[in-house]
Amino acid sequence: MADDGMLLNFSIPDAGILNKPKFKGGAWRDRLTAKKSAANWHTKATQRLTGEKDVPKVSAKATDVNLTELGPRAKPPPLANDFDGERPAKRPRVSAAGVKTTFDDNDGAPAADFRPQSSTNVTKKTGEKHDGPKGGKQIISSLFSYNPTSTTKSQQQEPENDETVEPSNAPLTSELDTFTSLGISTSLASHLLKKMDLKAPTAIQKAAISQLLKDDSDAFIQAETGSGKTLAYLLPIVQRLMELSANMKKRKVDDAVSRQSGLFAIILAPTRELSKQIATVLDSLLRCAHWLVATTVIGGEKKKSEKARLRKGINILVATPGRLADHLEHTEALDVSNVRWLVLDEGDRLMELGFEDELQKIVGSLNNRMKVKKDAKEAIPGLPNKRTTVLCSATMKMDVERLGQISLKDAVHIKPDPTVATEKNAHQDEEQGFYAPAQLKQSYAVIAPKLRLVSLISMLKRSFSRKGSVMKAIVFISCADSVDFHFDILTSQLEEVKELKEEESKEENAEDAESKKVKKTKGVPQADPTKLTVTYAESPSLSPRTHTVTAYRLHGSLQQSLRTSTLAHFTKNPEASVLLATDVASRGLDLPNVDLVIEFDPAFAREDHLHRIGRTARAGRDGRACIFLMPGCEEGYVDILKNDRKDGETGIHIGRQDADEILRKGLVTSGVTKDKTAFMEKATDLQLHIERWAMTSPARLESARRAYQSHVRAYATHVVAERGYFDIKQLHLGHLAKAFALRERPSGMKVPGLRTGGGREDRRPVKVRGAAAKKAEGVDVGKIGKADLREDLPEREDTEEAKKMRKAVRAREKFMRHAGMADEFNLG
Numbered sequence: 001m002a003d004d005g006m007l008l009n010f011s012i013p014d015a016g017i018l019n020k021p022k023f024k025g026g027a028w029r030d031r032l033t034a035k036k037s038a039a040n041w042h043t044k045a046t047q048r049l050t051g052e053k054d055v056p057k058v059s060a061k062a063t064d065v066n067l068t069e070l071g072p073r074a075k076p077p078p079l080a081n082d083f084d085g086e087r088p089a090k091r092p093r094v095s096a097a098g099v100k101t102t103f104d105d106n107d108g109a110p111a112a113d114f115r116p117q118s119s120t121n122v123t124k125k126t127g128e129k130h131d132g133p134k135g136g137k138q139i140i141s142s143l144f145s146y147n148p149t150s151t152t153k154s155q156q157q158e159p160e161n162d163e164t165v166e167p168s169n170a171p172l173t174s175e176l177d178t179f180t181s182l183g184i185s186t187s188l189a190s191h192l193l194k195k196m197d198l199k200a201p202t203a204i205q206k207a208a209i210s211q212l213l214k215d216d217s218d219a220f221i222q223a224e225t226g227s228g229k230t231l232a233y234l235l236p237i238v239q240r241l242m243e244l245s246a247n248m249k250k251r252k253v254d255d256a257v258s259r260q261s262g263l264f265a266i267i268l269a270p271t272r273e274l275s276k277q278i279a280t281v282l283d284s285l286l287r288c289a290h291w292l293v294a295t296t297v298i299g300g301e302k303k304k305s306e307k308a309r310l311r312k313g314i315n316i317l318v319a320t321p322g323r324l325a326d327h328l329e330h331t332e333a334l335d336v337s338n339v340r341w342l343v344l345d346e347g348d349r350l351m352e353l354g355f356e357d358e359l360q361k362i363v364g365s366l367n368n369r370m371k372v373k374k375d376a377k378e379a380i381p382g383l384p385n386k387r388t389t390v391l392c393s394a395t396m397k398m399d400v401e402r403l404g405q406i407s408l409k410d411a412v413h414i415k416p417d418p419t420v421a422t423e424k425n426a427h428q429d430e431e432q433g434f435y436a437p438a439q440l441k442q443s444y445a446v447i448a449p450k451l452r453l454v455s456l457i458s459m460l461k462r463s464f465s466r467k468g469s470v471m472k473a474i475v476f477i478s479c480a481d482s483v484d485f486h487f488d489i490l491t492s493q494l495e496e497v498k499e500l501k502e503e504e505s506k507e508e509n510a511e512d513a514e515s516k517k518v519k520k521t522k523g524v525p526q527a528d529p530t531k532l533t534v535t536y537a538e539s540p541s542l543s544p545r546t547h548t549v550t551a552y553r554l555h556g557s558l559q560q561s562l563r564t565s566t567l568a569h570f571t572k573n574p575e576a577s578v579l580l581a582t583d584v585a586s587r588g589l590d591l592p593n594v595d596l597v598i599e600f601d602p603a604f605a606r607e608d609h610l611h612r613i614g615r616t617a618r619a620g621r622d623g624r625a626c627i628f629l630m631p632g633c634e635e636g637y638v639d640i641l642k643n644d645r646k647d648g649e650t651g652i653h654i655g656r657q658d659a660d661e662i663l664r665k666g667l668v669t670s671g672v673t674k675d676k677t678a679f680m681e682k683a684t685d686l687q688l689h690i691e692r693w694a695m696t697s698p699a700r701l702e703s704a705r706r707a708y709q710s711h712v713r714a715y716a717t718h719v720v721a722e723r724g725y726f727d728i729k730q731l732h733l734g735h736l737a738k739a740f741a742l743r744e745r746p747s748g749m750k751v752p753g754l755r756t757g758g759g760r761e762d763r764r765p766v767k768v769r770g771a772a773a774k775k776a777e778g779v780d781v782g783k784i785g786k787a788d789l790r791e792d793l794p795e796r797e798d799t800e801e802a803k804k805m806r807k808a809v810r811a812r813e814k815f816m817r818h819a820g821m822a823d824e825f826n827l828g
């Protein structure tokens with residue numbers, strides 16, 4: 001029939017038009033006739049939809065399975081007039097058996113097939129058998145069919161910006177800017193130069209050192225990541241204590257300051273890792289003032305040994321808030337009456353996640369005990385009368401009210417430009433932003449959900465392909481389960497890798513091959529990486545023939561000793577290595593030679609994103625960062641990324657990496673190839689190998705499912721302000737499962753909140769539903785989630801509202817623990 005241009009406004013139910021109606025009531029003969037004519041219509045409708053003329057008879061059951069297996073968001077294939085331009089014009093073909101639906105690719109792409117199969121499966125290539133999900137159906141969908149297409153490609157394709165940019169966090173270069181010119185003693189400055197290789201201060205050090213040496217006002221230090229904030233507060237404290245000691249000597253009050261003289265400074269940090277790092281920098285500083293003693297109380301070891309150290313006497317203490325609060329309550333030997341410097345490193349983080357209570361306790365305790373001491377007139381001569389509280393952050397606005405809550409009064413705002421180190425109030429500074437280091441090259445890639453896993457491997461393979469081009473990379477992943485799953489894949493011997501290596505070796509002549517023998521990294525275990533005790537291992541998939549790449553994992557569910565040793569090994573490893581980590585590695589950690597940061601899962605908030613990418617491009621060095629976004633609403637996040645640096649009206653230029661190119665460059669190793677789709681075949685093979693690898697062991701399948709489920713839950717926890725970009729309702733769960741090597745229906749995996757029966761139900765994970773309910777009641781759950789994750793909300797507020805909030809907090813905390821995030825803060 002000719003198209004008369006008329007549009008029929010038929011509403012098609014979500015469940016699809018192919019579901020057969022149920023016939024109830026009336027005589028059985030009438031019901032049978034109605035059923036037969038409906039079945040006849042149903043078959044014709046299927047033919048129209050699939051474009052097949054001679055479709056063999058298919059049972060309604062088989063057809064239903066084929067459509068629902070595509071994922072809960074799957075729609076029936078579009079009618080001709082219904083095609084929205086986003087989907088490739090491919091027609092599904094239903095096989096006679098009714099158990100296999102194949103989508104033929106006429107464009108040279110590998111055949112796409114959705115194959116619901118029984119629990120024992122025979123793979124296409126090798127004919128080998130695998131144990132599938134018990135009693136479940138399998139879907140082996142093509143990587144390259146039915147992928148959502150990018151909505152922004154044409155407008156936002158931007159060339160990668162290769163021009164050299166002046167680093168914004170490097171040491172100052174003017175001859176006038178020296179440590180001594182800021183008031184640092186010659187002995188300390190010479191120690192910095194000779195023992196720590198630090199020639200000149202950075203801009204924030206210049207501003208902070210002169211201010212903190214000059215007077216005892218509270219201070220708020222704000223500077224971008226990697227700009228040397230740690231030394232910006234440590235140097236003035238050590239300098240002041242060295243002066244104090246020299247004074248005492250002069251006055252012959254005592255021999256000098258010793259560990260028995262009292263505790264003068266406390267530095268608080270949100271994680272054990274960061275605390276240890278600060279303590280290490282402090283130890284190297286104190287090598288030129290050996291009479292000063294520093295220690296840590298951060299949990300992860302017996303309280304008894306911490307108490308013993310405190311009893312021996314210390315001058316500077318680095319601590320996590322929970323553990324310090326505990327010692328203040330229970331350790332008599334901890335005398336804080338002389339504390340004159342309290343530093344809150346990563347202050348904004350310390351004011352979140354329920355640390356507030358501990359902070360209040362600590363500050364209250366310091367205030368009380370300091371007063372007692374002053375009354376007793378036992379203060380050490382030369383010791384300031386007032387305590388200086390310093391808050392340090394790369395991503396916190398100067399907010400007087402918030403600072404006041406933790407007793408930061410009339411704080412001086414210290415920023416890298418020394419001319420602006422003046423007393424400010426909140427209103428003047430409200431508009432200030434925070435930015436990434438200028439020299440950090442950022443890019444993004446729009447990757448369809450099914451292609452995420454192969455794209456990650458390709459990007460890493462490419463990055464490590466040339467020896468020395470990338471020494472260290474960090475991949476940020478949203479939750480611990482997903483970190484474990486990806487670590488297992490990267491450290492396993494997949495068949496694909498063997499094949500690729502064989503191919504590579506064919507191309508090289510014997511002489512070359514001999515000179516490029518694989519060098520194994522000494523001490524890198526080849527043990528079974530599925531065990532949680534193994535946190536690093538050689539990565540066969542990423543190691544080229546010339547050198548070894550080691551993969552590491554780090555998250556909050558690992559034992560503290562393992563976390564520490566893993567970080568130490570990663571830091572010291574002279575060979576190429578990649579760290580897969582949750583946000584436990586995003587704050588403050590200073591890992592040397594990190595050239596590349598990949599945000600495989602975008603951060604839960606922009607601040608976290610800035611901290612993550614700030615693990616590279618530190619202290620003036622170069623660095624690259626790439627974020628994976630999915631087609632659709634996530635692409636809008638690029639606008640947020642553009643604010644990472646203030647650069648005129650439009651923000652920075654962020655290069656876009658082409659999704660096909662990532663696969664081509666990473667997987668097609670044989671130089672110039674005329675076959676433009678070779679990368680598709682390689683990617684498909686890689687994916688199949690990974691899926692097969694996952695299916696050969698129930699433990700791996702279980703790990704894949706857990707990773708997938710945790711990932712979906714984590715996705716729902718983006719801050720409210722950014723949920724428009726990361727909308728759980730837009731997440732294609734079926735396609736996403738593929739990136740976790742899963743061939744099961746998402747609903748069969750019992751992802752919380754997934755619909756189990758017919759109809760379009762609320763697919764939000766249970767936790768979100770709870771959170772959404774709170775939101776409906778006017779509670780800003782995003783804020784609660786970030787700010788208040790502890791169960792111990794004050795009892796006195798036991799109103800209905802408080803109860804609801806506690807419930808929301810508990811739900812989120814449970815998730816965070818599950819995802820391996822909450823214990824990262826180790827409240828001792």
Ligand SMILES: Nc1ncnc2c1ncn2[C@@H]1O[C@H](COP(=O)(O)OP(=O)(O)OP(=O)(O)O)[C@@H](O)[C@H]1O
Nearest residue numbers: 171200201202225226227228229230394588590619
């Ligand atoms: N004056 C300096 N000259 C050269 N390097 C420096 C100087 N000061 C600090 N660094 C180096 O810069 C790196 C980053 O320092 P630091 O960890 O203190 O940065 P930060 O500003 O606290 O970063 P973040 O916000 O990510 O915690 C460290 O490796 C440190 O050794």
